[in-house]
C-alpha cells in the first residue's frame with residue numbers, strides 16, 4: 266500500500282505529455298511506453314471508490330526521459346523547475362551542474378518571487394512583465410504564485426494592468442503564446458489548428474475590437490485572451506496545457522496602431538460585414554473539427570458583432586459571450602447579494618428600479634438577464650421592462666428613439682425602449698434619476714466620471730443603501746471611484762466596480778468595494794459545462810451560476826455589505842458555480858456523459874458533485890519526474 270493517488274498518477278501523466286511522449290492512461294501503459302524512455306517495473310493498481318490507488322508493495326516507478334534531457338528540460342517552461350529539481354531528477358535528466366546546487370521547494374520559490382514583486386515602488390506593469398517572464402520560463406511556479414496570491418495578482422494579469430499591457434502589447438512581445446488567425450490565413454484555419462499540439466478544452470477568442478473600455482486594439486487583444494485563460498487555470502483548475510488563447514486578426518481601425526511601425530498585427534483596416542462573419546465561421550468550424558468538445562468563450566468583440574456571433578454559433582458549438590452573458594450573470598449575482606445585504610430575500614429584486622448607462626453588449630446583456638429574473642420572481646414581462654431606464658451616449662432611450670430595423674442589438678433594445686413612454690427621449694442621467702428614483706445605478710458606458718458627485722449624492726438621498734455599480738473597465742474607465750461613492754453617500758452605498766478598488770471608511774463606516782467582474786463566473790461556468798459534457802450553455806445554466814454565487818457569502822460578509830465572496834476564494838466559488846451549472850444541465854437533460862453526473866447526484870447529492878468538481882481541478886505543484894517510494898523529493 267502506498268500513496269500513489271490518482272493525482273500523482275495524473276501528475277506523472279502530465280509530465281510525460283509535457284515531455285512530448287504519448288500520455289499513458291494507466292500504469293500498465295507506462296510499462297508499454299518503455300521505448301519512449303521509461304524504465305519501470307510493471308505495476309498493478311486498482312482504484313477503490315474513494316479513489317485511492319494501490320500498488321504492489323515493492324514497486325519502484327522511475328521516470329527517465331531519454332529525449333528532452335539536459336538543457337532542453339530547463340528551457341521548457343512546462344517542465345522547468347528552476348532551483349526546484351531534486352538531486353535524483355538532476356541526475357536522471359542530465360542537468361546535474363546546469364542549475365545551482367541548492368534545492369528549493371516551490372513554496373520557498375514562491376516566497377522569493379513574491380518578495381521581489383512586492384518591493385516598494387514596483388509598478389503594476391513591472392509586475393505584469395515579471396509574471397509574463399515567469400510564465401515563459403516556469404509555468405508551474407507561475408500558476409502556483411497566481412493561485413496563492415490571486416487577490417493581489419488578479420489586478421496584474423487581469424484588469425486593470427492587462428489593459429495597460431494590451432495598449433503596448435507589440436512592444437512587450439517576447440515569446441509567442443496562443444494562436445493568431447489573421448485575414449491572410451483565411452482558407453488555412455483548419456490546417457493551422459493542427460499546429461497546436463495539445464488537446465484543448467477551453468478557447469478564449471477575441472478580435473480585439475473592443476478591449477475592455479479601451480476601444481479597438483487589434484491583435485493586441487491577445488493579452489485579454491491570455492489573461493482570461495490564466496484565470497481559468499488559477500480560478501477553476503483547468504489544466505494549463507488544455508487552454509488556447511486566440512486572436513482573430515482582421516485588421517484594426519485604430520489609427521495609432523496602424524501608424525505604429527512595430528504594431529505586430531495586420532496593418533490594414535478592419536474587415537467587416539459578411540466577410541468578417543465568414544472568418545468567424547471558418548474559425549469555429551476549424552475548432553469543431555480539431556476539438557469538437559472544446560468550449561469557446563467569445564471575448565471583447567465590439568457590440569455590433571458580439572450578439573450576432575453569439576446568436577449564430579450558440580447552438581453550433583459549446584460557447585458563450587463573456588461580455589454579454591458572463592457580465593449579466595455576475596451583475597445579477599451582485600443584485601441578489603445586495604438584497605441579502607439589505608436583509609431582504611432575493612424576491613425583493615422585483616422592488617428594484619434600474620438605471621443602466623450603456624446600451625452596448627454589457628449593458629444590454631445585463632438588462633435582459635435581470636429582466637428575466639424579475640419575470641422569474643413574479644413580474645409580468647411588461648412590468649419588468651418598465652423597471653429599466655436605459656441610456657446610451659444620446660441619453661435616455663424611449664419609444665421615440667428611432668431604432669433601425671436589422672441593426673445589431675435593436676431586437677434586444679426595442680421592448681425596453683417601447684416600454685419607456687413616460688419621459689422625453691434623450692434626457693440626461695441627472696434628469697432620469699430625478700424622474701425614475703432608481704434603487705440601482707449601473708454603468709457599462711466606458712465613460713469615466715459619468716456618476717458625478719451630484720448624481721451619487723442624489724442616489725444616497727433617494728435610498729438608504731443605493732446600489733452603485735460602475736462596471737466599466739479598466740479603472741480609468743470606471744463611471745466613479747469607490748471613494749466618490751462613499752463620500753457622496755456617507756459610506757452607505759452598496760458598491761461594486763468592474764475593476765478593483767480598496768474599501769473606503771467614512772466616519773466609522775466601511776463601504777466594501779466589491780468587484781463586480783465576470784471573473785467570478787467564467788471559470789466555474791466553463792469548468793461545469795465541460796465536466797457535464799453539455800454541448801450548449803442555456804439561460805438556465807447561466808441563471809444557476811448567478812444563484813450559486815451569493816450562496817457562497819458568509820453572514821459576516823453580508824453584514825459588511827459584501828455582495829461577492831473574496832477573490833481569494835475564487836476556487837471555492839468556481840466549485841459551487843460549476844456544480845450548480847452541471848446540476849442544471851442534468852435537469853435540462855443536456856448531459857452528454859451517459860448519465861454519469863446524474864447518477865453521481867442521485868447517489869451522493871450536490872456535495873458529492875462538488876467533491877467531484879474539486880477533484881477534477883488542476884493544482885500547480887511540481888510533478889515528480891523521477892520517483893521512488895520512500896525517497897524525499899529533495900533527495901536522491
Ligand SMILES: NC(=O)c1ccc[n+]([C@@H]2O[C@H](COP(=O)([O-])OP(=O)(O)OC[C@H]3O[C@@H](n4cnc5c(N)ncnc54)[C@H](O)[C@@H]3O)[C@@H](O)[C@H]2O)c1
Nearest residue numbers: 477478568623624625626627657658710737738763782783
Ligand atoms: N465588469 C465586468 O465584468 C464587465 C464585463 C463586460 C464589459 N465591461 C465593461 O463595460 C464597458 C462597456 O462594454 P460594451 O461592450 O457594452 O461597450 P460598448 O462600447 O459597446 O457600449 C458602450 C455603451 O455606452 C454608451 N455610452 C457612451 N457614453 C455614454 C454616456 N455618457 N451615458 C450613457 N451611455 C453612454 C454607448 O452609447 C454604448 O451604448 C466596457 O468598459 C467594458 O470593459 C465590464
Ligand SMILES: O=C(O)C[C@H](O)C(=O)O
Nearest residue numbers: 424477587588738782783
Ligand atoms: O475583462 C474584464 O475585466 C471584464 C470584461 O470582460 C470586460 O470586457 O471588461
Ligand SMILES: [Mg+2]
Nearest residue numbers: 564565587588
Ligand atoms: Mg470582456
